Amino acid sequence: MDKPDHRCVALKLNNHTMNDINTDYDLIIAGGGMVGSALACALGASELRIALLESAPLASVRPGEQLDSRVSAISRASQRIFAAVGAWNEMTAWRVSPFRDMRVWDSTGSGRIHFDSADIGEPLLGWIVENRVIQFALLERARQLPAVDLCCPAALDSAQPLDNDRWQVQLNDGRVVTTRLLVGADGAQSKIRQLAGIGASGWEYDQKAVVANVRTSESHQATAWQRFLPTGPLAFLPLHDGRCSIVWSTTPAQADALLALDEQPFGDALGEALAWRLGAIVQVGVRGAFPLRLQHTHHYVKPGLALIGDAAHVVHPLAGQGLIWDCWMPLR
Numbered sequence: 001m002d003k004p005d006h007r008c009v010a011l012k013l014n015n016h017t018m019n020d021i022n023t024d025y026d027l028i029i030a031g032g033g034m035v036g037s038a039l040a041c042a043l044g045a046s047e048l049r050i051a052l053l054e055s056a057p058l059a060s061v062r063p064g065e066q067l068d069s070r071v072s073a074i075s076r077a078s079q080r081i082f083a084a085v086g087a088w089n090e091m092t093a094w095r096v097s098p099f100r101d102m103r104v105w106d107s108t109g110s111g112r113i114h115f116d117s118a119d120i121g122e123p124l125l126g127w128i129v130e131n132r133v134i135q136f137a138l139l140e141r142a143r144q145l146p147a148v149d150l151c152c153p154a155a156l157d158s159a160q161p162l163d164n165d166r167w168q169v170q171l172n173d174g175r176v177v178t179t180r181l182l183v184g185a186d187g188a189q190s191k192i193r194q195l196a197g198i199g200a201s202g203w204e205y206d207q208k209a210v211v212a213n214v215r216t217s218e219s220h221q222a223t224a225w226q227r228f229l230p231t232g233p234l235a236f237l238p239l240h241d242g243r244c245s246i247v248w249s250t251t252p253a254q255a256d257a258l259l260a261l262d263e264q265p266f267g268d269a270l271g272e273a274l275a276w277r278l279g280a281i282v283q284v285g286v287r288g289a290f291p292l293r294l295q296h297t298h299h300y301v302k303p304g305l306a307l308i309g310d311a312a313h314v315v316h317p318l319a320g321q322g323l324i325w326d327c328w329m330p331l332r
Contacts, residue, residue, distance in 0.1 A: 025049045025149075028169055028179040030156045030192055032056075034072070034131060035309030036185030037138035041085035044145030051177065052142055055155040061136045063094050068130040069211040069288055071237060071245045073099075073224065075126045082137075086144075090137035097128040097240040101223040107275070108230060128224070128237045128245060156186070159195050165304035182305045188295060190311035196302060202295030205316055207232050208255035210248040212287040213239065214270065217279030220244050227274055233318055234273050243285075244278070246270065247317065255289045292316055 027043065029036045032054025040052040054061075074082075074096075082088040102125060105112035117125045143150040157172045159182060167182040184192030193200065220238040227234050232249035239245055248258070248270070258266060267281030295314040300307050 024166070025051050025177060025179040027051070027181045027183055028156075028167075028177065029053065029183045029185055030169075031185035031187065031309075031311070032135070032139055032142075032150075032152060033185060033187065033309070034134050034138065036183070037135060037142050038081070038085065038087075039183065039185065039308065040142045040148050040150075041087055041138055041145065042081075044085070044142060044148045046147055048147055049149075050147050051149045051151060051179070052139075053154045053156055053171070054139060054150070054152040057153045058136075058139060061132060061139060063130060063132045063136055067095075067213050067239060067241070067243070067245075067285075068132045069213055069245065069286060070131045071128050071239075072131055072134060073126055073237065074129050074134075076122070076124075079127065082134075085138075085141060087137045087141040090140055091129060091133055094133045094137070095130070095240050096133070097238055098124045099126060099128060099222050099224050099238050100124045101221070102226070103223055104226045104228070106228045108228075111228075124222075125224075128239060156191060159192060161304060167304050180304065184305070184307045184311040185309050186311055188310040188314045190307065192305070193297060193307055193311055196305055198302065198307070199298045200295050201298065202293055202314065205292040205294065206251065207249050207292045207316075208252050208289045209292055209317065210250065210255050210258050210287060210289045211246065213243050213245050213285040214267070214281050215243045215283035216271075217282050220278060225274065225277060227277075229273060234270075236274060236278065243283075248273065249292060249316075249318070252291070259287055259289055 026048040028051045029040055030053045032052050036052065040050055043050060079088060082091065100117045102115040115125060117123060139150065139152065142148045155172045156169055158170045160168050162168050162178065166178050166180055168176060168178050169182065170176050182192065184190045186192055219242070220236065222238050224238060225236040231251050231254060235247045236244040258269060261269065263284045267284050271281045293314060294316065297307055297312050300312050
């Protein structure tokens with residue numbers, strides 16, 4: 001794979017490039033994460049002129065040998081979207097982890113559910129894929145598309161509405177461009193949402209999600225495991241190398257205490273929390289935690305502007321609101 005060019009990829013579109021200060025784009029997508037880059041790829045085969053802004057250098061997004069602790073469960077429907085936009089092969093070239101079963105149960109009652117891909121005549125239910133693998137594959141695909149100017153690294157510095165519902169955007173390197181539609185895909189703290197004067201409401205779930213990659217003494221059996229505890233759900237998601245990616249949603253106090261534990265006590269607490277269904281925890285990778293909250297933007301659109309992904313709404317990961325579905329909806 002060629003070394004990525006970190007400058008703005010100035011592809012000629014109707015004799016215009018991002019370096020032409022008065023160039024009008026049909027879309028400027030601010031945010032090259034999973035949502036923004038997927039939208040750019042979905043529209044990249046059209047005759048639209050699209051600028052995709054990603055603030056991080058592509059080299060820093062590129063996956064490494066170590067597995068990331070932030071992963072997403074990709075359904076077969078989402079995989080078909082990735083394939084349709086030409087990014088799935090790049091993801092599989094890095095690593096994806098298929099799963100065939102899901103087992104979910106309640107720690108304080110008799111409730112339990114088992115989903116088996118064989119019951120629906122399919123070889124698997126979906127894949128566990130690192131967020132970085134998804135983002136990198138989509139960005140790589142986006143920069144191959146003739147309709148897309150991938151600016152990486154580049155970020156929106158300011159934006160203001162113009163006449164006829166157009167927006168003028170100034171980048172952090174001083175360039176100024178205009179667009180017919182400004183798309184905010186810049187996350188929960190969306191700068192575009194703030195510049196547009198769109199409010200948001202929400203509340204804290206009073207939970208943090210503890211994440212890590214761990215190895216268990218027994219096989220994960222290509223199964224996604226989830227146990228509902230009184231303090232929140234614990235998920236073990238199967239990875240291709242035999243490890244599991246864990247997401248343990250619990251109270252902030254317990255999350256902080258878990259992060260402070262040495263590896264062995266943390267492994268013991270984790271194994272007990274899953275009722276030892278996969279045996280002992282024999283290896284624990286780097287741990288992290290992030291707060292969980294609900295946030296809903298008061299308006300998703302206004303003249304010349306649209307918000308997608310976390311810029312539009314943030315929900316508990318258990319809600320399973322697919323990021324790619326969010327950005328695909330306007331295309332239907």
